[in-house]
Amino acid sequence: MNLITAFLLMILIGHSTSDYLHSITCPYENRNISQNRRVWCKRDVQDENCCTGFSFRPGISVLEDGNLQVQDDGKAFTVSVQTLAQGNGVYWCGFMTEDKVIVKLAEDYFAEFNFVWSILRWILFILLPLVAISTHIYLNRKHGDAKTT
Known part of the structure; x- marks a missing residue:
């Protein structure tokens, strides 16, 4: 045995990752922000108010060569993660205002499966x-x- x-x-x-998807849902109630750019970023370890990541337009469903998938139902968008390009940590999802201010909608700890x-x-x-x-x-x-x- x-x-x-x-x-x-x-x-x-020999195989350390899989097709496991960890997801986070980012609800937005105000219809005025439904067309704002979405934000996906990893929280900075030293400064919890900063993050490193990127923004993307509404309607985009695949990011980072398929490692991130986005679904939007008009009330929230959900980011599903297959592989973490920036490694384990706390990730934010949110939107960017016209003044380039990031508004955090949700955060969660993500780790490689x-x-x-x-x-x-x-x-x-x-x-x-x-x-x-x-x-x-x-x-x-x-x-x-x-x-x-």
């Missing part, structure tokens, strides 16, 4: 009850054999 687990881990370690852990946790999820049941059966047999002797 340990040999199979080790082999599976060796295969999976660990593919190995995503598979390993399901294997452990299945193995843990099997080990518990097997141990219970083994101990009951052992105690049952001791009673008959």
